[in-house]
Amino acid sequence: MTAARHLAVVAAATAAVGDHTPPPLFRKRTRYDDRDVATCREVIRLSALVPFFEGLVARPTGRPLYGFTVEALLVGFLVAACDRRPLLFTEVSEVLHHRLTNKARASLGITRPRPYVAEPRADLADKQEALAEEENAVVQIERLFLRMLAPIDPSPLPKNRVVDPVVFRARTAKMTGAEQDRRQDLLDWACNRLLEATWLMLPKAVRDCWDGSLAQDAAYLKVFAAPPVNNPDGTPRWMSSDADAGWYIRTGTHKADGTEGLERSRFRRP
Numbered sequence: 001m002t003a004a005r006h007l008a009v010v011a012a013a014t015a016a017v018g019d020h021t022p023p024p025l026f027r028k029r030t031r032y033d034d035r036d037v038a039t040c041r042e043v044i045r046l047s048a049l050v051p052f053f054e055g056l057v058a059r060p061t062g063r064p065l066y067g068f069t070v071e072a073l074l075v076g077f078l079v080a081a082c083d084r085r086p087l088l089f090t091e092v093s094e095v096l097h098h099r100l101t102n103k104a105r106a107s108l109g110i111t112r113p114r115p116y117v118a119e120p121r122a123d124l125a126d127k128q129e130a131l132a133e134e135e136n137a138v139v140q141i142e143r144l145f146l147r148m149l150a151p152i153d154p155s156p157l158p159k160n161r162v163v164d165p166v167v168f169r170a171r172t173a174k175m176t177g178a179e180q181d182r183r184q185d186l187l188d189w190a191c192n193r194l195l196e197a198t199w200l201m202l203p204k205a206v207r208d209c210w211d212g213s214l215a216q217d218a219a220y221l222k223v224f225a226a227p228p229v230n231n232p233d234g235t236p237r238w239m240s241s242d243a244d245a246g247w248y249i250r251t252g253t254h255k256a257d258g259t260e261g262l263e264r265s266r267f268r269r270p
């Protein structure tokens with residue numbers, strides 16, 4: 001389907017139903033069109049996640065820490081997804097600081113200056129300065145994102161570190177079962193709101209064809225958690241955790257006709 005035909009179909013569906021927010025059609029250009037960014041902003045508004053996370057990260061006094069807002073971060077992730085970019089902090093930083101117009105940045109409350117971009121023929125000092133500013137911008141986005149997730153993370157275990165058992169146990173949060181259940185409910189609610197808002201980006205004619213069937217894909221993705229390393233006497237030397245990952249195990253060949261082939265098992269680092 002051509003872009004013009006797609007826009008015509010989307011326009012007809014939008015005119016027929018008011019709860020449809022069509023996804024933007026990003027084209028290759030230096031800066032995104034403000035109308036496309038506004039579309040993603042409307043989807044985030046429908047999700048009701050902005051006031052939810054703002055209440056979690058709000059500071060009673062002082063200036064904002066990050067130079068951009070919760071809304072800007074969520075819109076940045078959605079814009080990256082609509083542009084078929086990988087959902088990495090580096091890509092979100094590229095979207096927020098280099099692909100939005102000044103008007104779009106101002107509307108999202110982004111006050112942090114754009115990171116310095118060195119010319120290809122710049123000297124080494126300028127290139128190092130540009131690299132440092134880019135890394136700092138990415139770190140700021142990561143810090144805000146982790147601060148948003150911390151109050152709704154139901155896992156008490158430390159993450160993103162491989163440490164000795166003493167440090168591992170010391171960093172394990174003291175969390176009751178009731179607190180874990182409360183955080184899991186908040187996490188489920190936030191995920192469901194995001195799914196529902198992006199679901200409404202599909203035309204109603206497409207959504208009406210859904211018969212309620214669902215499928216879960218067990219994709220193999222490598223994570224940074226490492227398996228326990230033991231001393232010669234069997235006591236643990238290093239420990240790490242990732243509550244969202246586990247060992248990859250597969251038994252059987254699961255042929256398309258439903259019959260089983262030769263049984264096999266594969267254990268891989270998650």
